[in-house]
Amino acid sequence: MPVTKVLIANRGEIACRVIRTCREMGIPTVAVYSEADRGALHVRMADEAYLIGPAASRESYLLVEKILEACRKSGADAVHPGYGFLSENAEAAAALEAAGITFIGPNIEAIEPMGSKTEARKVAMKAGCPVVPGVQESMADEALIAKAKEIGFPVMIKAAYGGGGKGMRLVHKEADLIPSIERARGEALSSFGNDTVYLEKAIVKPRHIEVQVFGDKHGNHVYLWERECSVQRRHQKVIEEAPSPHVTPEMRRAMGEAALKVAKAVNYVGAGTVEFLADQDRNFYFLEMNTRLQVEHPVTEWITGLDLVKWQILVARGEKLPLAQDQIQLNGWSIECRIYAEDPDKNFMPSPGRITYLRTPASRNVRDDSGVYQGAEVPMFYDPMISKLSTWGPTRPEAIKRMEAALGEYRIGGIRHNVDFHKALMTHEPFLKGELHTGMLDTPFWKKKGVGPRFRHAIAAALFAELEAEERRAQAPVASGGRPDAWRAWGKFNRL
Amino acid sequence: MPVTKVLIANRGEIACRVIRTCREMGIPTVAVYSEADRGALHVRMADEAYLIGPAASRESYLLVEKILEACRKSGADAVHPGYGFLSENAEAAAALEAAGITFIGPNIEAIEPMGSKTEARKVAMKAGCPVVPGVQESMADEALIAKAKEIGFPVMIKAAYGGGGKGMRLVHKEADLIPSIERARGEALSSFGNDTVYLEKAIVKPRHIEVQVFGDKHGNHVYLWERECSVQRRHQKVIEEAPSPHVTPEMRRAMGEAALKVAKAVNYVGAGTVEFLADQDRNFYFLEMNTRLQVEHPVTEWITGLDLVKWQILVARGEKLPLAQDQIQLNGWSIECRIYAEDPDKNFMPSPGRITYLRTPASRNVRDDSGVYQGAEVPMFYDPMISKLSTWGPTRPEAIKRMEAALGEYRIGGIRHNVDFHKALMTHEPFLKGELHTGMLDTPFWKKKGVGPRFRHAIAAALFAELEAEERRAQAPVASGGRPDAWRAWGKFNRL
């Protein structure tokens, strides 16, 4: 399949990141943009750019026909979907392929089963990859009790049609089982109108660890080690790292091989991620497979020295994977922080608006994957990601120290953001020790306490700004419709 | 020796770079600045800052007593000299040590012999490190002739007290020897007032290859591979890379071991560089030893994953080198371009002034060691370096492609700079092939030819700016002492 001009069906940092790899490969790029994104960085960086509709993504970035139209206009013969939007949409991939456009993503036969959690679980079980012990089918209470004993406590009861924690019950001993099932059924019925529940082994302090896999069209598959993404808030990843501080060399090989079994079972082509839950005893269980490039792929790029987007393009072209398993290096450690336009002081409420000042960290082994610039507008229509800041160090403590220093250099004016929140995490004892689990942010330990030793410097700057503003007002020429005398008098009054 | 607070006796990018490592190590930093540098980046980045005199470096950065005074004021117990200024000044190092301040640089006994080219050559010869065959002493013509035959042609005749290419003569065959010696003596006498000449084997298309060495206070020495710095203009390095495309594994080991012989001969402590000239047949000869951190150390940091400033501090504290020779990795390839405020269209004339716009490249494995910011002044008093842009890739072509793309993203407004010059080098065939030698920039192949396919876009932007300026003038309020009617009329006139 030829890949001679790539249209990126995405926006923000991932669109910019794909454009950069294409540039290095000498491939022209085509950006698409909504009405809200005319001034966005990806439109500035690409070689061509086409408007595809209004701000709302369902009227622009999510419409495959708009993408096809932009392909026709530009002559792009390949589409990179980034992550989100159309990246895991089998129908969109099929529509592109039908139009003779190369979809730089997995084969459609792999997207479909992995799009359904229960289907994916079946594929994994059949392939011999461990899954969380339990039943996923509707079952009578007696059968559930028998199953719980078989699995061993603690177990988790979950509503089959549920979500958001409702209808979930953690059960530590057999005596609590029947009352818990009853309460779970009651909640499920009132919340979701269906009282079907199922049962899984409960994993205490679970860790989210995922394996990066790659396949080509010649049946070759490799794994590019793991990433740990246990630092989450409301099931959203906040910090990712590679490798995982929890994983031993034996566990790494076992997880890699388990991930490859899943990939091979669907003849996986391109970049994919097999997500696992791991318990504190290093048992791991298949969770799901993401059939796209992950947000957190930079940490894998740091430790392997590879360019995953380049590999995606090579595979899409029909080339063989450039390296065999034993040629892939694991060098040092990498951490990534997701920098968001959100306010940690107000329950992480999104904070769209204009970035009036921007200073990005510049240092050794620091990478800032950004989709913004000073003066750019962070629109309210899309996710609030400003950039992904990642660092590398020979060891985990060095990568973390570098991240802490880099966060200290990061300045974003005009909107609220989570840089200080990340700084607090970089000195959080359990994080430093690598004692991660998906609930570690449930306690808001990052809340600020008082002011630092340089507070007076901040006040001095503000006083300076106040004086300058007064002097400017006092000296300002007559503005049309203004009251110069009033301003002047006020300025003088204030400087008494 | 304690290193609990570091004063950086330097400015610009290297001061900022040292501050960053100190931050990661949790060591407070002290900046010093001249009157021209109050707004410089290193003053903004450090924890403390002290004025040490007027703009001229001989009245500020070069005065060790000013540095000592700033140490006393701040309580700094260590001084990092960067490169240039006091970095290779044995007297300054001694004055600091006498005041109980740790000099983060080599032992004084190593600085002294290496400060003299002829002394250094003697040390190298004695240590068994190859030097350029020839004589460095005053000699009668007959003795010179005999020596020339012994060494073999071509030979180079050089003025003993000369420099800048004057009094130098390349001789290809014996018949030309006597007339050349006579002319060299004549030039030397008129230029330097002394007609002493000496003779060396001429190296055709020489390559400048240097080895990074490190020593600790316990007698351990390692080498951190080589850098090639053959791309020079007027004997100034322009582009550096590591490793060298010319060096084979055998040559690498041989050069490293030769460099260690020199380092051991002076009980070298800290970071040092042994410079060699290599011929196209891979013979190499000791040139000199630089007893400081080099400008181009980032390329070594990229391929080893190490932080050389951190190593300097560890060694200064009396710690042992963190790694043994067989633990030092050589991973991938790195290129560095020196970005200068100079005008390649006007014979590289320096271009000091205000940086009105700055956009630095941000990408995977791109590092910009900068000493400036948007709005910063590049003073006319110091060297015109804006930043050092370096990239890494798994292979040399990938590192070069990444550099080319990164240079394309670099934007510097308000002053002239050499970004386009570097871009031209990144597509220069001999450079791509690794066929480097120190005279490769003698032909100005980088001169621009015409305009590119997007020239109309540039013109459109300028027309847009013209229209906006006219409209602003037309709408401007009455300026004090202005002639509003005249401006308005002009504005209208122009929009007819």
Added chain:
Amino acid sequence: MKRTLTVGKEKVELEFTRINGVSTMVWNGEVVPLDIREVEPRCYSVIIDGKTVDVSLDTVKNPDPDVHAFRATLFDGTYDFQLQDPMKGLLAGAGGAAGSGGILTAPMPGKVVKILVAQGDRVEEGQTLLILEAMKMQNDYKSTASGRIKALHVAEGAAVETGASLVTVEAVEE
């Protein structure tokens, strides 16, 4: 120039002077010599007694135009504080600053996806009144007091700016 600094619940009386380019701050009576330069727009290099700090300043919207609210970002963190001309503070104190009076305003730009109450409804403190969507997230907006819905200022589907009035809740006597 005099200012009253408010940070958290503390207040500090400040004075700032610049004579022939030399800046000085008086902090609760203590004289502090300053070396300040605006190195970038709204970004200051401040040296006090050899300690150098790079301060980025953001202005924060404040309902009272006489109270200037700032957010300063330094290497070691972000601080929110307010400065007020003490003369104006006195005047304002005499006039009496009114509270926000039970009006729920939009804390960010977004779209009103759902309104869960109607005019005249009795509501409890903490009850969700409406749902606002921005950046792919839906946020609940709850009443800060018990009372009755006096007015709805927006309709479902409306796009709102930061600070826009959404709902007015009035206290009811029991």
Added chain:
Amino acid sequence: MKRTLTVGKEKVELEFTRINGVSTMVWNGEVVPLDIREVEPRCYSVIIDGKTVDVSLDTVKNPDPDVHAFRATLFDGTYDFQLQDPMKGLLAGAGGAAGSGGILTAPMPGKVVKILVAQGDRVEEGQTLLILEAMKMQNDYKSTASGRIKALHVAEGAAVETGASLVTVEAVEE
């Protein structure tokens, strides 16, 4: 708005219009629809027929205030060109633009370290007249014509700005 573009030795007649926010350029008679936005100060996102380019614009000092000289930086290189209002060009043409008249001016800020000629000296084209130092480098400044030194405008040791007059050379009849 009309402009004459000069790039190298070529001239192009241009027209630029903006009506209701829609920009159009006429390039030697050819109509080119434009989509332009100033995304940062002096930095423009320009889309022409789907091709998008990010253009940074620098203004270059020019002795004639009616000739606006620009340096534009794009991803693919840097271009120098000039724009002039054709009406003013005509006026200027009629008035006659004078040359620089044998005055050697400083091409960059620096310090005069040495003056090698005196008033009244005969000089040849290419002869070094003085040495200017900036950024640790000394640069020779040579006469662009043969003639006689009419005036020295600076002394050794003087600091000079870009464009400052250094030496006036007058032609002499042989």
